[in-house]
Amino acid sequence: MEKCSNKVSFYDLDWDTNFFGVSSAKAILYMPLTSNEWDKLQDQFNNYQFISITNQNSEPINAQLIGKNTSAFLADVNIQFVKKLEGSYEMPENITIHQSLKRNDEIIELAEFQYSKFTEDPELAKRGGNQVYSQWLINAFEKPDKFFALSKDENDKVNGYVLFSFSDNASVIELIAVSPIETKGGIGTSLFKAVEYATIQQGYNEIKVGTQIRNIGAINFYHKVGCKQVG
Numbered sequence: 001m002e003k004c005s006n007k008v009s010f011y012d013l014d015w016d017t018n019f020f021g022v023s024s025a026k027a028i029l030y031m032p033l034t035s036n037e038w039d040k041l042q043d044q045f046n047n048y049q050f051i052s053i054t055n056q057n058s059e060p061i062n063a064q065l066i067g068k069n070t071s072a073f074l075a076d077v078n079i080q081f082v083k084k085l086e087g088s089y090e091m092p093e094n095i096t097i098h099q100s101l102k103r104n105d106e107i108i109e110l111a112e113f114q115y116s117k118f119t120e121d122p123e124l125a126k127r128g129g130n131q132v133y134s135q136w137l138i139n140a141f142e143k144p145d146k147f148f149a150l151s152k153d154e155n156d157k158v159n160g161y162v163l164f165s166f167s168d169n170a171s172v173i174e175l176i177a178v179s180p181i182e183t184k185g186g187i188g189t190s191l192f193k194a195v196e197y198a199t200i201q202q203g204y205n206e207i208k209v210g211t212q213i214r215n216i217g218a219i220n221f222y223h224k225v226g227c228k229q230v231g
Contacts, residue, residue, distance in 0.1 A: 007030055007033060007037065010028075016050070016052075022127070025045075026054070027053050029054065051072070052117070073121075076213070078210050080231040081209050081230065084228075089197045090193075090197065094190055095190050095194040096152075097194055100144050101141055104141070107158055111133040113133050115211075116129070116133070136174070137163065140163055147165065159179040160177065160187040162192070166199075169206065170199070170208050171198065172208045193225075
């Protein structure tokens with residue numbers, strides 16, 4: 001069930017509820033709330049065991065309401081990047097793109113992401129938060145709307161991947177990972193170039209991706225490949 005206004009979106013998190021075993025929902029705050037609006041939102045909070053709150057643009061008034069009236073804490077700050085594509089792009093020779101890919105455990109083995117609200121929150125961490133991204137990948141296998149760009153080493157073992165999809169006339173990078181023993185070989189750049197190629201082939205000219213503010217390596221990488229921070 002989703003309830004929306006120009007100030008707030010509030011909806012159930014069915015996947016999180018099933019995965020963590022606690023009733024979960026999410027509130028996205030777009031504009032400063034009045035005391036009355038906040039009280040009504042808190043009444044909705046009471047129906048759930050876990051609430052994820054996104055305070056868009058780090059609005060100070062909403063931050064004060066959250067800090068004063070809840071036990072919530074700041075788990076992460078998300079940064080959004082966009083790259084506009086112009087001209088033609090070539091597919092890197094060492095990368096392959098797959099749609100509806102069958103389950104591949106080599107991909108799942110690379111799903112170790114250090115910065116995540118699912119592990120920063122101790123209550124989620126002890127309920128299997130470190131397995132969220134593995135499950136994310138598992139859910140993406142054999143789905144026609146999910147695409148994987150894969151890199152393999154000389155032994156035909158996966159050493160990097162990008163999971164991406166298409167939405168709102170753009171490609172959206174959902175997850176990207178490179179084997180920790182091969183982070184200096186340009187694999188990440190080749191994978192990103194493959195997404196550029198696939199995006200153009202799809203008839204779109206924009207790539208979107210997000211990461212956490214503490215993930216300096218990812219931030220530097222997205223700047224390196226030409227992305228611009230937009231939010």
